[in-house]
Amino acid sequence: MSYALQLTDAGLAKLATVLDGQRLVLSQIAVGSGTTDTPAGLAALVHEEYRTDIQSRTPVAGGIRVSVVLPENVGGFLVREIGLIDIDGLLIAYGVCPAFPKAGAGDGYASAVTLSLTLLLTTAQTVQVNVLPQATHIRNGVVPLAVGEDTVEVVFGPSFPEGAIPSVSFEIERPAGGDFLVRDIISSTASGFTAKFTGPVPASGYYLHYNAILT
Incomplete structure (x- = not known):
């Protein structure tokens, strides 16, 4: 099976319009758990x-390389397929x-994954890529977990702008031999978030590492 990125029929049709002075504007990357041997249609x-x-683009010989990050709080599936989406969807x-x-917050562990895709084109100079702006606000930190408590409340320092809801991801550092903790965010505000453990509760030596980003 070939793992090369291939233009779909819609992609070929869009590239044909480039010859008439229009531009192909790439905007998003999608990932999925399906697969097919006949992607053209x-x-x-x-x-x-x-x-x-x-989130980033890099010109390469004969094409363009684009990258995204699948955050820690997204997961619970196998990645088998990837697609490039233009500004028209x-x-x-x-x-x-x-x-x-791709593990997520509910799998007992979580990690961010960076995907980089290279699209080879003979008309690469006519392809525009919309890049996600850099985050304007970032908060991160480490919080010790209270022994025996099934919830943890994290307070950002300082808070995000009033009314803002940041994207929050986190992972649990556990001691050697410690249980994996199943957890999820149950509420999030500009000033912090609350996470709940649905399985074993923390014993001594557990820490929560978090990242909160507002774009």
């Missing part, structure tokens, strides 16, 4: 799981990839 991923704005390119698990 696809209008969407076989089974889309997550979509996010492109059309699936421009599609590719299957070696399957890998």
Whole structure:
């Protein structure tokens, strides 16, 4: 099976309009858990799981490389397929990839994953990529977890602007031999968030590492 990124019929049609002076504007990357050997006619991923704005672009010989980060709080599925979406919501390119698990906050552990895709084009100079602006506010920190408590309240220092709801991801540092903790965010505000453990509760030596980003 080929793991190359291939233009769909919609992508080929869009590139044809470039010859008339129009531009192809790539905007998002989608990942999914489906797969197919015949991607040309696809209008969407076989089974889309997550979509996010492109966060960086790099010109390469004969094409463009784009990257995104799948954050820690997104997961619970296998990534088997990837798609490039343009500003009109059309699936421009599609590719299957070696399957890998994307764990999320409810899996007992979580990690961020960076995906980089290279689209080879003979008309790369006519392709524009919309890049996600850099985050304007970031808070991160480490909080010790109270022994035996099934919830933890984290207070940002300082708070985000009033009324803002940041995107929060976190992971649990556990002591050697300690249980994995199943947890989820149950509320989030400009001043902090509350997480709850649905399985074992923390013993001594557990810490919560968090990142909160407002774009």
